[in-house]
Amino acid sequence: MLDGMGIRFDTDVPIGKEMTWYGVGGAAQVLAHPAGVAQLSALVARCYEQQVPVNILGSGANLLVKDRGVPGVVVKLDDLAFSQYKVQGTKITAGAGLDLFKLVLECAKDGLAGLAHVAGIPASVGGAVRMNAGGAFGDIGSTVHKVQVMAENGQVYSRDRDDLVFGYRRTNIVAPYILDVEFDMDEADPQDIARRVKEIFLYKKSTQPMSENSAGCAFKNPSIVLPGHDSDEDGPPPPTERVSAGKLIDQAGLKGYRVGGAEVSHRHANFIFTHPCCTADDVLALMDHIQQTVLDHSGIALEREVVIWP
Ligand SMILES: Cc1cc2nc3c(=O)[nH]c(=O)nc-3n(C[C@H](O)[C@H](O)[C@H](O)COP(=O)(O)OP(=O)(O)OC[C@H]3O[C@@H](n4cnc5c(N)ncnc54)[C@H](O)[C@@H]3O)c2cc1C
Structure with missing residues (x-):
């Protein structure tokens, strides 16, 4: 074809x-x-x-x-062609294929602040925007000004900030292909930005098992209704908060639990890592087991963050 x-x-x-x-x-x-x-x-x-x-x-x-x-x-x-990095004043445009950490370091070198908070998240620029990657210091969507995307039929168009919505690990970008992303940055001292990047990178390394074969958090942090605020069909939606999926998995006693070659990390219970003998079926079976055990233990349904093909 x-x-x-x-x-x-x-x-x-x-x-x-x-x-x-x-x-x-x-x-x-x-x-x-x-x-x-x-x-x-x-x-x-x-x-x-x-x-x-x-x-x-x-x-x-x-x-x-x-x-x-x-x-x-x-x-x-x-x-x-998909890894270009262009600077125009405080706006930068990055190709979707560019490595996110390379982009973060380029920006620091050029004295442009606004992306240090995603330092250490392994991603391409396109994948990071698709997932609205982020963490304790914020997510990538907060700096996005515009995206150039392609529809299923190959047509290229742009979406601007006022028309973009970024939520927890989601965006309203429906086009299947992100081509490049424009970010709104601020001028700052390159050394200050580099210090911030290092700080965030070290924090991430100290809290997450970065060297194991994983896909980061396997599940999204679920949103639960705050105690004392029952949902009422006719009233406004009750206030909610996100709880740590890792904590729920830990409380269900699953740290170190293993199916075949897939294991729940001891360092961070929301990370599943793979041993050399692992298959994708092992990971899927472990995910199912985690979801069922957490549901039985706390009554909370976990939703997968990891994308599964096909
Ligand atoms: C060790 C480790 C730590 C992690 N820590 C974090 C963290 O702190 N915060 C966080 O949010 N995530 C984290 N993750 C998960 C991961 O880094 C992010 O989800 C990241 O955004 C994935 O980007 P990617 O390019 O690898 O996408 P992929 O895994 O290749 O793809 C993910 C999805 O994005 C789509 N996609 C990829 N490129 C494009 C494109 N150009 N256009 C449209 N769709 C596209 C794919 O089709 C797929 O649906 C971590 C992962 C690991 C392994």
């Missing part, structure tokens, strides 16, 4: 094992590396016409690929 389009691609590529942080799972039927927006547009338009599924892969830091693999085309924005 891709013959004659001039797009570089390979077939039967073990993306699960080689391109995700879990390091488990099956192959992509086709892995395509478009050389720019025009090639990506032609590719997705053809797939759309022929009803071939397309998935876009970032750094694979929030992704579990099932053992049976991914049908259709997986797109990787690893061409230089």
